[in-house]
Amino acid sequence: MEKTMEKIVALAKARGFVYPGSEIYGGLANTWDYGNLGVELKNNVKKAWWQKFITSNPYNVGVDCAILMNPQTWVASGHLGGFSDPLMDCKECHERFRADKIIEDFAEENNIELNGSVDGWSQEQMMNFIEEHKIPCPTCGKHNFTEIRQFNLMFKTFQGVTEDAKNTVYLRPETAQGIFVNFKNVQRTSRKKIPFGIGQVGKSFRNEITPGNFTFRTREFEQMELEFFCEPDTDLEWFAYWKQFCIDWLQTLGIKADEMRVRDHDKEELSFYSKATTDIEFLFPFGWGELWGIADRTDYDLSQHANVSGQDLSYFDDQKNTKYIPYVIEPSLGADRVVLAFLCAAYDEEEIGEGDVRTVLHFHPALAPVKIGILPLSKKLNEGAEKIYEQLSQKYNCEFDDRGNIGKRYRRQDEIGTPFCITYDFDSEEDHCVTVRFRDSMEQERVAIDQLDSYFADKFDF
Ligand code: ATP
Numbered sequence: 001m002e003k004t005m006e007k008i009v010a011l012a013k014a015r016g017f018v019y020p021g022s023e024i025y026g027g028l029a030n031t032w033d034y035g036n037l038g039v040e041l042k043n044n045v046k047k048a049w050w051q052k053f054i055t056s057n058p059y060n061v062g063v064d065c066a067i068l069m070n071p072q073t074w075v076a077s078g079h080l081g082g083f084s085d086p087l088m089d090c091k092e093c094h095e096r097f098r099a100d101k102i103i104e105d106f107a108e109e110n111n112i113e114l115n116g117s118v119d120g121w122s123q124e125q126m127m128n129f130i131e132e133h134k135i136p137c138p139t140c141g142k143h144n145f146t147e148i149r150q151f152n153l154m155f156k157t158f159q160g161v162t163e164d165a166k167n168t169v170y171l172r173p174e175t176a177q178g179i180f181v182n183f184k185n186v187q188r189t190s191r192k193k194i195p196f197g198i199g200q201v202g203k204s205f206r207n208e209i210t211p212g213n214f215t216f217r218t219r220e221f222e223q224m225e226l227e228f229f230c231e232p233d234t235d236l237e238w239f240a241y242w243k244q245f246c247i248d249w250l251q252t253l254g255i256k257a258d259e260m261r262v263r264d265h266d267k268e269e270l271s272f273y274s275k276a277t278t279d280i281e282f283l284f285p286f287g288w289g290e291l292w293g294i295a296d297r298t299d300y301d302l303s304q305h306a307n308v309s310g311q312d313l314s315y316f317d318d319q320k321n322t323k324y325i326p327y328v329i330e331p332s333l334g335a336d337r338v339v340l341a342f343l344c345a346a347y348d349e350e351e352i353g354e355g356d357v358r359t360v361l362h363f364h365p366a367l368a369p370v371k372i373g374i375l376p377l378s379k380k381l382n383e384g385a386e387k388i389y390e391q392l393s394q395k396y397n398c399e400f401d402d403r404g405n406i407g408k409r410y411r412r413q414d415e416i417g418t419p420f421c422i423t424y425d426f427d428s429e430e431d432h433c434v435t436v437r438f439r440d441s442m443e444q445e446r447v448a449i450d451q452l453d454s455y456f457a458d459k460f461d462f
Pocket of ligand 1: 206208215216217218219220221222223290291292293332333334335336337
């Protein structure tokens with residue numbers, strides 16, 4: 001079976017996971033809307049993150065901060081100065097590119113060793129490399145580029161009625177800064193002692209030059225970020241701890257070891273403030289892509305905010321009687337990216353019997369958008385089946401389907417990843433039992449109706 005993006009995008013659209021944005025107006029490039037199943041899947045992914053990183057975690061608490069922030073935030077974080085991509089145009093076909101990406105792609109195709117990412121190169125270094133290797137335009141093949149210009153990735157807008165510099169605000173390009181500016185507030189109100197973390201799930205915006213690969217890279221996306229504050233000198237231990245924690249989270253939810261790899265950045269690739277950075281990557285049908293960035297950010301962010309705001313953001317350890325600016329470990333995960341990874345990982349076409357193929361999404365039950373399909377064998381049995389639906393839909397997202405033959409209905413549930421189907425048949429009226437069918441093994445089991453609550457009680461845990 002070949003797993004392609006075309007198949008996954010088509011299924012996503014046909015079944016209500018993801019539609020192209022603003023479709024009736026011909027769309028808006030690289031925007032996507034989650035449909036009736038997509039919203040359930042994405043909410044389940046965010047819930048699974050929140051549960052493991054916040055609710056059940058002894059160290060961490062959560063926040064939900066504003067997208068618009070005082071612009072000084074972006075001065076302190078470095079986004080106003082440095083958050084830009086090196087942009088260049090082809091003078092022949094007028095296609096626009098990121099210079100660093102052209103270099104990286106060219107180097108990979110021609111087996112040229114670059115020593116990590118081109119991210120840290122100067123504009124001049126990039127231009128020299130492009131000239132020296134006569135890199136052709138990926139679209140038209142000619143070699144005739146403009147100079148490189150730096151393009152800031154932050155979306156700009158205005159707060160209030162006058163559109164002038166004084167009223168300029170930015171849509172946040174990451175959720176992390178809302179956490180840093182509230183470090184003192186949360187520490188005080190939660191009465192947490194270091195080490196502790198603050199997590200947030202929310203929208204971020206980046207005016208990406210080259211969005212694409214479905215929902216992998218978009219200009220509006222959601223992030224799930226944790227900023228974990230610890231004592232200096234304990235940072236590398238905590239870095240290792242959170243790295244493993246993230247790997248475990250992905251694997252528990254069904255990402256297999258061979259579709260995941262962990263890439264430690266080498267010295268040349270590290271940001272100047274970072275002591276260690278790791279990317280957890282996933283093997284998408286279009287190749288390896290970063291899912292999760294885990295970075296030891298030292299005391300950089302809190303120090304920057306302390307300098308720019310003039311506020312004291314240090315922490316006083318009353319047991320050791322010392323004062324310091326905490327170090328930060330940041331695991332940062334894209335919600336849309338990891339949803340896409342779960343969708344790709346789950347997708348399967350299985351041969352079941354002679355020439356018969358079923359499409360199935362093997363979601364972990366905790367992530368499956370519909371938990372239980374409730375299927376009366378005949379419309380005459382709707383009353384009894386509806387009672388079961390009423391009971392179980394109090395707790396689980398259930399789907400009631402009484403249309404078409406039972407085999408087709410099972411297939412439809414397989415295709416949207418429903419882990420369990422309940423069939424209510426003529427015997428059910430007599431023996432007060434139903435048949436539970438499992439998506440993956442297709443095996444069936446008879447369960448008493450009054451036992452269904454306890455039967456399902458632990459089926460969606462992870
Ligand atoms: P990339 O190299 O792919 O642009 P990045 O290194 O700039 O990513 P970070 O700034 O570390 O990304 O952001 C943390 C996480 O947020 C990423 O690992 C990714 O999952 C997600 N993310 C970042 N940019 C986007 C985007 N444009 N669309 C969707 N998700 C994104």
